[in-house]
Amino acid sequence: xxxxxxxxxxxxxxxxxxxxxxxxxxxxxxxxxxxxxxxxxxxxxxxxxxxxxxxxxxxxxxxxxxxxxxxxxxxxxxxxxxxxxxxxxxxxxxxxxxxxxxxxxxxxxxxxxxxxxxxxxxxxxxxx
Numbered sequence: 001x002x003x004x005x006x007x008x009x010x011x012x013x014x015x016x017x018x019x020x021x022x023x024x025x026x027x028x029x030x031x032x033x034x035x036x037x038x039x040x041x042x043x044x045x046x047x048x049x050x051x052x053x054x055x056x057x058x059x060x061x062x063x064x065x066x067x068x069x070x071x072x073x074x075x076x077x078x079x080x081x082x083x084x085x086x087x088x089x090x091x092x093x094x095x096x097x098x099x100x101x102x103x104x105x106x107x108x109x110x111x112x113x114x115x116x117x118x119x120x121x122x123x124x125x126x127x128x
Contacts, residue, residue: 062117064107065100070121073100081113091122098122 060080065073074084091097102120105111 058112059110060113060115062103062105062107062109062111065103065117065119066107068100069098070100070119073103073119077117077119082111083114083116085116085118087118087120088123089120091124093122094124096122097124 060082062082063076063080065076068076070086074086077084089101091101099122100119101122104118105115111117
């Protein structure tokens with residue numbers, strides 16, 4: 001019973017800590033540069049085409065990572081331009097060992113590029 005209480009206490013602390021980290025990371029977005037164009041005069045040459053660049057998305061949807069291996073979850077988040085914070089917590093169910101058991105922000109949340117997503121990975125529980 002004491003192990004179960006300790007597990008939930010650690011889990012609650014991780015969630016609260018991660019919630020504070022995720023809120024700070026998403027607030028530091030850089031503003032997109034403004035573009036201006038001069039109005040053509042009556043004797044100006046025809047406009048030329050300007051090469052366009054692909055800009056990163058302004059918002060990213062956090063994927064569902066529960067049950068994935070941490071290496072796979074990390075690669076998926078980094079491919080979306082997100083930062084990863086990884087924590088570990090003991091689990092009693094061996095099927096949760098080396099798997100993501102909790103994430104913050106939750107799946108489906110929209111965040112800015114460069115935001116931090118915390119994944120909590122289960123580690124094998126030994127009852128000594």
